[in-house]
Amino acid sequence: QKEVEQDPGPLSVPEGAIVSLNCTYSNSAFQYFMWYRQYSRKGPELLMYTYSSGNKEDGRFTAQVDKSSKYISLFIRDSQPSDSATYLCAMTSDYKLSFGAGTTVTVRA
Amino acid sequence: EPEVTQTPSHQVTQMGQEVILRCVPISNHLYFYWYRQILGQKVEFLVSFYNNEISEKSEIFDDQFSVERPDGSNFTLKIRSTKLEDSAMYFCASRQQESPYNEQFFGPGTRLTVL
Numbered sequence: 257q258k259e260v261e262q263d264p265g266p267l268s269v270p271e272g273a274i275v276s277l278n279c280t281y282s283n284s285a286f287q288y289f290m291w292y293r294q295y296s297r298k299g300p301e302l303l304m305y306t307y308s309s310g311n312k313e314d315g316r317f318t319a320q321v322d323k324s325s326k327y328i329s330l331f332i333r334d335s336q337p338s339d340s341a342t343y344l345c346a347m348t349s350d351y352k353l354s355f356g357a358g359t360t361v362t363v364r365a
Numbered sequence: 366e367p368e369v370t371q372t373p374s375h376q377v378t379q380m381g382q383e384v385i386l387r388c389v390p391i392s393n394h395l396y397f398y399w400y401r402q403i404l405g406q407k408v409e410f411l412v413s414f415y416n417n418e419i420s421e422k423s424e425i426f427d428d429q430f431s432v433e434r435p436d437g438s439n440f441t442l443k444i445r446s447t448k449l450e451d452s453a454m455y456f457c458a459s460r461q462q463e464s465p466y467n468e469q470f471f472g473p474g475t476r477l478t479v480l
Contacts, residue, residue: 288467299456299471300408344408348467351421352398352410
């Protein structure tokens with residue numbers, strides 16, 4: 257079983273739709289959970305981070321963590337064409353980040 | 366806004382040659398990392414570095430790889446004898462000591478092409 261699983265998509269939605277992304281993980285030692293956005297041939301950019309189970313909201317973005325199910329989600333409300341990118345989940349218990357494969361999202365104008 | 370910078374943006378080298386990839390982390394950060402991303406694959410951890418020594422390294426980070434903080438600002442990754450399979454994007458990242466969330470901020474990457 258892979259340590260972090262993420263459906264690579266691709267996912268295509270119309271402008272204004274809600275984008276729903278998720279990851280599952282197997283390592284119960286993971287304590288910190290992050291979502292990164294990566295544009296083509298660029299470095300990952302930190303979007304959100306969470307520690308405990310529950311929801312965290314930042315503008316149009318909501319991150320959810322369910323440690324009991326080992327499941328994390330990212331929701332993007334009122335999606336814009338500028339949100340088109342690859343979204344990577346990442347998690348860690350210590351020094352190193354373990355990444356998902358990334359989901360490529362296209363928001364159609 | 367402070368950011369991690371990396372040079373060069375693209376490095377082309379012949380198999381067997383040595384390459385040095387350079388990074389300037391965010392100035393008040395104390396933890397440094399290298400990751401790589403082979404085209405179409407996951408971002409993979411290579412090594413973490415704190416207080417002038419390696420904290421952790423992956424199985425990818427074999428004897429051909431080394432890291433150094435030669436001065437107060439630069440952080441380098443050296444590959445002694447490059448192989449074709451070393452072709453990838455290499456990302457440097459840094460973290461503040463006080464961060465409770467292990468927030469790592471990434472540079473734009475160096476694309477390494479080994480011919």
